[in-house]
Structure formats: structure tokens, C-alpha cells
Amino acid sequence: MELATLYRPDGVEQRWQRTWEDEGLYHAHVDAPGETYVIAVPPPNVTGALHMGHALNGSIQDTLIRWHRMRGLNTLWQPGFDHAGIATQAVVERELRSEGTSRLELGREAFVERVWAWLHEYGGVIMSQFRRLGCSLDYERERFTMDDGYVRAVMRFFVHLYERGWLFRDNRIVNWCSDCRTSISELEVEHLDVDDTLTYARYPLLNGEGSVTIATVRPATILADVAVAVHPDDERYTHLIGKDVKVPVVNRTVPIVADERVDPAFGTGALKITPGHDPVDFEIGRDHQLEELTVIDLDGRMTGDIPPEYEGLTEAEAAERVVQWLKDNDQLEKREHYRHAVGHCERSGTRIQPLVSLQWWCDMQPMAAAAIEAIESGRVTFHPPVQNRVALDWLKSIRPWNVSRQLWWGHQLPIWYCENGHVTCAESEPQACTECGSTRLTRDEDVLDTWFSSALWPFATLGWPDDTPELRRYYPGDVNSTAREIIFLWEARMVMAGLELMGDIPFADVIIHSTVLAPDGRRMSKSLGTGIDPVELIEQHGADATRYGLLKMSSTQDVRFSAQQIEEGRRLANKLWNASRLLLLAGAERPDARPESEEERWILARIDATRAELEADLDAFDFSHAAERLYHLTFDDFCDWYLEAIKPRLDDARTRATAFAALERLLKLLHPVLPHVTEEIWSHLPERESRLIVAPWPEPQPQETNGEIERAQTAARIYRRSGVRIALEGDAERIFTAVVRPTENGVGDIEAERARLRKEVERSERMLANEKFVANAAPEVVDAERAKLQQYRAELDALG
RNA sequence: GGGCGCGUAGCUCAGCGGGAGAGCACUCGCUUCACACGCGAGGGGUCGCUGGUUCGAUCCCAGCCGCGCCCACCA
Numbered sequence: 001m002e003l004a005t006l007y008r009p010d011g012v013e014q015r016w017q018r019t020w021e022d023e024g025l026y027h028a029h030v031d032a033p034g035e036t037y038v039i040a041v042p043p044p045n046v047t048g049a050l051h052m053g054h055a056l057n058g059s060i061q062d063t064l065i066r067w068h069r070m071r072g073l074n075t076l077w078q079p080g081f082d083h084a085g086i087a088t089q090a091v092v093e094r095e096l097r098s099e100g101t102s103r104l105e106l107g108r109e110a111f112v113e114r115v116w117a118w119l120h121e122y123g124g125v126i127m128s129q130f131r132r133l134g135c136s137l138d139y140e141r142e143r144f145t146m147d148d149g150y151v152r153a154v155m156r157f158f159v160h161l162y163e164r165g166w167l168f169r170d171n172r173i174v175n176w177c178s179d180c181r182t183s184i185s186e187l188e189v190e191h192l193d194v195d196d197t198l199t200y201a202r203y204p205l206l207n208g209e210g211s212v213t214i215a216t217v218r219p220a221t222i223l224a225d226v227a228v229a230v231h232p233d234d235e236r237y238t239h240l241i242g243k244d245v246k247v248p249v250v251n252r253t254v255p256i257v258a259d260e261r262v263d264p265a266f267g268t269g270a271l272k273i274t275p276g277h278d279p280v281d282f283e284i285g286r287d288h289q290l291e292e293l294t295v296i297d298l299d300g301r302m303t304g305d306i307p308p309e310y311e312g313l314t315e316a317e318a319a320e321r322v323v324q325w326l327k328d329n330d331q332l333e334k335r336e337h338y339r340h341a342v343g344h345c346e347r348s349g350t351r352i353q354p355l356v357s358l359q360w361w362c363d364m365q366p367m368a369a370a371a372i373e374a375i376e377s378g379r380v381t382f383h384p385p386v387q388n389r390v391a392l393d394w395l396k397s398i399r400p401w402n403v404s405r406q407l408w409w410g411h412q413l414p415i416w417y418c419e420n421g422h423v424t425c426a427e428s429e430p431q432a433c434t435e436c437g438s439t440r441l442t443r444d445e446d447v448l449d450t451w452f453s454s455a456l457w458p459f460a461t462l463g464w465p466d467d468t469p470e471l472r473r474y475y476p477g478d479v480n481s482t483a484r485e486i487i488f489l490w491e492a493r494m495v496m497a498g499l500e501l502m503g504d505i506p507f508a509d510v511i512i513h514s515t516v517l518a519p520d521g522r523r524m525s526k527s528l529g530t531g532i533d534p535v536e537l538i539e540q541h542g543a544d545a546t547r548y549g550l551l552k553m554s555s556t557q558d559v560r561f562s563a564q565q566i567e568e569g570r571r572l573a574n575k576l577w578n579a580s581r582l583l584l585l586a587g588a589e590r591p592d593a594r595p596e597s598e599e600e601r602w603i604l605a606r607i608d609a610t611r612a613e614l615e616a617d618l619d620a621f622d623f624s625h626a627a628e629r630l631y632h633l634t635f636d637d638f639c640d641w642y643l644e645a646i647k648p649r650l651d652d653a654r655t656r657a658t659a660f661a662a663l664e665r666l667l668k669l670l671h672p673v674l675p676h677v678t679e680e681i682w683s684h685l686p687e688r689e690s691r692l693i694v695a696p697w698p699e700p701q702p703q704e705t706n707g708e709i710e711r712a713q714t715a716a717r718i719y720r721r722s723g724v725r726i727a728l729e730g731d732a733e734r735i736f737t738a739v740v741r742p743t744e745n746g747v748g749d750i751e752a753e754r755a756r757l758r759k760e761v762e763r764s765e766r767m768l769a770n771e772k773f774v775a776n777a778a779p780e781v782v783d784a785e786r787a788k789l790q791q792y793r794a795e796l797d798a799l800g
Numbered sequence: 801g802g803g804c805g806c807g808u809a810g811c812u813c814a815g816c817g818g819g820a821g822a823g824c825a826c827u828c829g830c831u832u833c834a835c836a837c838g839c840g841a842g843g844g845g846u847c848g849c850u851g852g853u854u855c856g857a858u859c860c861c862a863g864c865c866g867c868g869c870c871c872a873c874c875a
């Protein structure tokens with residue numbers, strides 16, 4: 001038998017990945033019997049490549065999927081892509097720019113065609129990277145949020161919401177990104193601290209009795225001021241409420257109004273009101289019926305009803321000019337440094353321009369109420385549990401969602417306008433306006449927020465809105481696993497959409513996994529140069545080692561990447577490989593779990609105990625402890641103790657038969673985490689009935705009830721710690737001897753062990769002599785302490 | 801500004817009310833016929849600081865010091 005002493009995953013892994021897929025073992029059969037187990041993969045951006053988050057999440061999901069598949073469940077892991085509106089459009093636009101053209105030059109239709117062409121050539125590489133990680137996704141079922149069926153689902157959802165009366169069109173303040181040239185939702189805005197200058201400007205009272213000073217960080221917006229607001233209880237200003245002031249530069253006469261949203265403690269306590277360019281001002285403006293003037297256009301240039309010398313300036317240039325004007329006219333009180341948080345587009349990093357714009361919005365409150373109920377009742381549970389509250393807090397303060405985007409790549413709104421200003425909403429192009437019958441209809445130019453379609457992922461991928469066998473069989477699913485930043489963008493919205501359209505939750509459990517940070521604790525990012533490519537890890541150490549390492553690192557909080565954990569996985573795979581070599585080189589034997597010797601009973605019991613613990617870990621989504629458990633089972637129990645014990649008797653066929661039975665079970669337990677090396681070893685075992693990937697998960701074994709194994713284990717622990725043997729008899733003694741192989745001269749330092757035990761006895765006696773302890777501590781704690789004391793005394797006696 | 805979380809061995813992290821743990825790194829010894837990606841032995845920690853609750857605190861509470869994240873309309 002040619003088995004190299006060093007396990008080399010490269011080549012082996014790819015071979016099994018092809019085999020599993022070619023043999024259809026990843027495929028979920030909708031007609032097959034059994035309970036179902038379903039996970040829909042978070043659809044990666046179609047233009048994206050595998051990063052550490054994907055790799056961790058892929059490892060988590062595949063571990064669960066493989067485990068349940070082995071348990072015999074009808075298991076579906078649904079793959080697919082997200083069209084990622086803004087990101088994808090940006091990639092193609094960049095390419096057009098480098099060719100000296102633009103999407104505007106191409107026109108909408110040609111541009112969209114161009115995106116498709118780009119995707120066919122370069123898109124979707126990440127799915128082959130998932131394959132390389134060993135992810136057993138049902139690749140035949142790959143879906144895309146832009147394929148025909150999915151588009152129908154999106155249209156149906158939109159029309160449904162429209163008919164519910166939850167969609168409306170309105171001029172409101174939006175977060176405008178002048179780089180992406182679209183509005184974005186508040187979830188796509190990140191607040192960054194920025195060094196700014198606070199400008200204090202005097203607005204003269206119309207009656208000539210002095211002035212009011214306001215403070216602003218955006219002097220250019222003075223040109224769009226329509227009022228000055230003060231707090232109604234602010235005694236410095238109450239006498240001025242209702243009076244008029246003159247706005248600098250534009251010389252507009254505007255009123256002083258009272259509003260409780262003004263903070264008297266900030267600046268001068270007087271706030272200039274610019275409804276066209278500030279969210280708070282917008283609300284105040286609406287309540288006071290103020291005009292909404294716009295002086296900055298979609299490109300960030302000055303526009304509108306402004307002095308001609310400002311036309312076309314950038315905001316910064318205009319600000320400079322305004323400040324100069326204030327200085328020249330003695331209305332500049334002071335300027336001071338000011339650091340504060342400012343919204344930026346998380347995609348482009350551009351400072352957000354708040355501006356009033358006509359957009360489609362969705363009132364989320366009705367759907368949020370249903371989602372809140374689902375989470376509060378425990379029908380949907382987040383892990384770790386602290387995330388339940390995070391999700392609930394957001395849902396309970398939910399605001400209307402700006403769903404329209406000023407892009408071309410995406411799902412165009414199913415909204416048509418007639419020349420009379422009527423709106424028709426329909427899944428496909430209507431013949432005529434539903435209100436006036438006009439046939440001169442124009443479709444809304446905008447597309448939907450990418451996350452609008454993502455919300456449908458758990459059921460649109462199964463064929464909704466059609467009534468398909470898949471939809472009936474695989475909805476609702478079981479688990480969804482994702483990163484923290486996706487909780488609001490995606491998880492909450494899937495729950496809302498599932499309840500609204502399917503009448504049921506999309507999954508019962510949501511795993512929020514760690515963010516893997518760079519080794520120095522910073523975020524992994526391309527621009528910082530802190531990113532680590534998981535594909536390189538796979539090439540270097542193997543997919544198994546990478547999966548193991550990532551799971552071992554994972555936690556309920558953020559973790560720093562450490563290569564040590566990956567190397568630990570590699571060592572585990574190598575150890576397992578060599579342990580298997582030992583048995584295979586001794587002679588393959590048909591596995592037979594009829595233990596004759598004590599060490600055989602012992603290892604089978606150990607494996608079964610680990611099986612139970614491992615199941616508990618996986619049920620609790622505790623992948624780190626699951627990995628650790630597998631490591632110790634393999635290294636300590638199977639290799640160091642069991643194999644060393646039976647090594648001298650490997651020429652005996654019965655010994656080997658039981659060893660292969662133990663190895664078989666060990667491989668099964670390891671397979672969900674280390675699928676490749678286990679399947680490779682499995683293929684060398686005699687008389688395989690199936691691939692390991694679909695082999696049945698080990699059944700619980702009958703419990704050893706007489707405690708011999710446990711007693712032997714305790715003795716072994718003491719022996720290994722101190723080199724001291726405690727007295728045993730019968731089977732316990734035989735198991736101990738077989739497993740530990742105590743050496744004749746390895747008696748250890750008996751005096752030291754005695755001293756240690758005496759100290760323990762003293763400590764224990766002191767505790768039990770303490771009346772308050774015996775009176776106040778829980779009875780079982782006191783009993784346990786008494787048992788310990790007895791144990792220590794027995795051990796001490798055993799030493800003579 | 802509000803909320804959440806974290807500071808445990810040199811490193812990455814478990815443990816979270818009754819004897820300080822793992823892996824790596826380090827030291828020493830092993831070219832033992834599965835594996836030197838190995839085997840055996842060992843050193844190393846006032847569990848961030850200060851108080852409090854408790855018979856007992858790494859674990860609970862408060863404050864402080866450091867670090868991180870999320871939310872947020874003080875211009």
C-alpha cells in the first residue's frame with residue numbers, strides 16, 4: 001500500500017470535490033423521504049471573490065449541512081448570487097471610463113447588456129471558490145436575483161406592497177451619494193468623525209434691532225435658508241419668535257420660529273433652517289410649512305435661485321465665498337474647529353449629501369410588527385442571544401425604507417405614469433393607465449434597492465411565486481448564517497418578507513458569526529492591506545485545515561486571525577492520516593465493533609461520549625468547541641492512548657477489526673469539519689457501502705453502566721499528572737493498564753503526590769468545617785465537596 | 801449622545817460563584833519500526849485596577865483605566 005507519511009491535501013481535495021459533485025451527492029432530491037434540513041447561502045455579490053468572512057461562513061454552513069445529511073435528513077444547501085446593484089454597476093462603469101466612454105453615452109439598454117456580458121465573462125468566480133473549500137452546495141440549483149423567475153418574484157413583492165398601501169412616493173430628504181449618483185438607505189451610511197469648522201454668522205433682524213447669531217458647519221447652505229429656529233423655552237430668544245431676519249448673501253427675509261427640536265445648549269441656541277439639505281431642518285420645515293429650497297445639485301454643484309457668481313461652484317468653493325461675504329459685511333462672528341460625526345457612503349467613502357428628492361418609500365411598520373412577534377415568541381432565534389435584542393431594537397424603531405435607486409442595473413420599478421400624473425403599478429407593462437385609461441405610459445426610471453430582492457431569497461430561490469414542489473418541500477428552512485452587519489439589511493427583512501408573503505418564518509435560527517479581524521486587531525481590508533486571502537490558505541494548508549482553523553477561531557465575538565489555528569487543523573489531518581496508515585499497513589480488516597479487550601471497550605465508549613458532546617456543540621452552534629473536541633478525541637484518545645495500547649497486537653485480525661470499527665466512527669465524527677481527508681481514508685477501508693459524505697451518522701451506543709471505564713479514566717488522569725498509580729481492581733485495572741501502559745519505573749514522585757493530596761484534603765476539610773459553608777451553600781455543592789474529600793482520602797490511602 | 805461587548809500564561813483564545821485551562825511559542829529528553837506537521841517531561845498567570853455583595857469572587861454588582869463594535873437629526 002502506497003501511503004505517503006505526509007498527508008498532502010492538494011489534489012486529493014479537488015478529486016473528492018469533483019467526485020462528490022459528479023456523483024450527485026450534493027443534490028437535494030425533492031421527492032426523497034425524510035425530514036428536511038435547509039440553509040440558503042447568503043448570496044455573494046456576483047462580482048465578488050471569496051474573503052475570510054465567506055470562508056468562515058461557508059465552513060459553518062457546510063459543517064451543519066454535512067452533519068444533517070449524514071443523519072439522513074433531506075438536506076438542501078441553496079446556492080446563488082446577488083446582482084449587487086451599486087457595486088456591479090460601479091465595476092462596469094469603471095471599465096467604460098477606462099475605454100473613454102460612459103453609461104450615458106451607451107444608453108440604458110446597451111449598458112444593461114454590457115453588464116450581462118461582463119458577468120458572463122468575469123462574474124460568479126466565488127462559486128468555484130466555495131467548491132474549493134469543499135462546500136456541498138446543491139450547485140445544480142444555483143439562482144441569481146436577476147434571473148427571469150426571480151425578477152417575477154420581485155415584481156410580485158412590489159405590487160403586493162403597493163396593493164397593501166405601504167408603498168408611497170414622496171419628496172423627502174435622502175442620503176445622496178454624489179459618487180454613486182444614487183440615494184442610499186440609512187443602513188448604507190456610516191458615520192465617521194470629521195474635522196470641521198463651525199462658522200458663527202449674524203443674521204440681522206429686519207427691524208434693525210440687532211441680530212441673531214447661528215452656527216453652521218456648511219456655510220454654503222445658507223443660500224437655501226428659509227428660517228431661523230429657537231427653542232420655545234429659551235429665554236434669550238422668546239421675544240424674537242415671530243420676528244424676521246435677513247439671510248446673508250441672498251438677502252432673503254425669513255421668520256424666526258420656535259421648535260423643541262432645537263438644542264439650546266448647542267452653539268448659540270439659534271438654528272438656521274435649511275429643509276432642502278438637512279434631515280432635521282427638513283422635519284422642522286414640514287411642520288412649519290416652510291419652503292424646501294435646493295441649492296446643491298446631484299453632482300454637488302451650486303444651483304437654483306442663487307447669485308450668479310455661485311452658479312456651478314462646488315460646495316467647498318461656495319462655502320469659502322460665503323465666509324468671505326460674511327467677513328466683508330461684518331457678519332462673521334467667529335470660526336472654530338469642530339470635530340463631529342458625518343455620514344459617508346460606506347461603499348464609495350464619499351460624504352453623504354442630504355437632499356430633498358422624489359423617491360419611492362415603503363412603510364415598514366406593519367411587517368416589522370409581525371417580525372417582532374416572531375422573535376419575541378422565539379419562533380426565530382438569533383445566536384448569540386444578545387442579537388435578538390439588537391434586531392428587536394431596530395425593528396421597534398423602524399422608519400420608512402427608501403427603496404428606489406437612481407441606477408440602471410437592477411429591478412426596474414414596476415411603476416408607470418400617464419400624462420395626467422396617475423400611477424399604475426403592475427407586474428408587467430400595462431396596456432393603459434388604470435385610472436384614466438390613457439395609453440401614453442412611461443415607466444419609472446429607477447431600480448429597486450438590492451436588498452429589496454434579497455429579502456425574498458429563502459423562497460424566491462425555491463420558485464416562489466409559483467407553487468413548486470421545492471417551495472412546498474423546503475420552506476420554511478432551518479438556519480441562516482451571516483455576519484453582524486447584515487442583521488438589519490437582510491435577516492430582519494427576510495423574516496418580514498417571509499411572514500408577509502409566505503405566512504411563515506423563513507428559518508428558525510440565525511447564526512451571527514464572528515468577524516475575523518487581521519492578526520493586529522484591525523479590520524481585514526484591501527485598502528489597509530490587512531486582508532488575508534482564504535484561497536491562499538487553502539492552497540497552502542488544504543481546505544480541511546482552513547475549515548478547521550476558521551471554526552476553531554470562531555466565537556460569539558470578533559476574533560483575530562491566527563495562522564496557528566489553521567496549522568493545528570493541518571496537523572490534525574496529518575495525524576489522522578498517519579493513524580489510519582498504521583492500521584491499513586497492518587492489514588485492512590472488515591470493521592467489527594465487538595470489543596473483546598478493555599481498551600476496545602474504552603475507545604468505543606470515548607468515541608460515543610464525544611459524539612454526544614459534539615452533537616450538543618453543533619446544536620448550540622458552538623463550532624469552536626466542536627473542533628477542539630474532535631482534536632482531543634483524535635490526538636489524545638484515539639492515537640496516544642488507544643492505538644499505542646493495541647499496537648503490539650495489530651497482527652491479530654480481531655484487534656484490527658475493532659480498530660477499524662473505531663476508526664470508522666472517528667472518521668464519521670470528523671467528516672463534517674474535515675470532509676476531504678476523512679473521505680480519502682474512508683476510500684481505503686474495506687467493504688464500503690457508500691461514500692462517507694452520505695454514510696450514516698453513528699448511533700448512540702449502550703451506556704457502560706458499571707463505571708469501570710470512568711474509574712480507569714480517573715486513575716489514568718492521576719497517573720498522567722503525577723505518575724502515581726491508584727489502586728484499582730477487576731476490569732477497571734485492566735482498562736487502566738491497557739490504555740495507560742504504566743511503566744515499571746514510571747512511579748513518579750510519590751512524596752510530591754502525597755503532599756498535593758494532603759493539601760487538597762486540608763482545603764476540603766477546612767471548607768466542610770466552616771458551618772456557614774455547610775449552611776449556606778447549595779446542598780449538591782456540599783455533597784460534591786464531601787465526595788471529593790472522600791476521593792482524596794482514598795487516593796492518599798492508595799499511596800500507602 | 802445612547803447601547804452592547806472585551807481586557808485570563810509570550811501569542812490566539814476557552815472557562816464565568818466552590819481545586820487557574822487549551823493550542824501554539826519556550827526549556828529539556830527522544831533519528832521508539834503510523835506520524836519530527838511526531839513522542840515524553842517541564843517552566844510560565846497577584847484572571848486590567850479599586851471597592852462592594854457572599855461562608856467563598858477570574859466568575860455577580862458599582863466605579864475607574866484601556867480597547868472595540870453598533871445605533872444616533874446637536875446644527
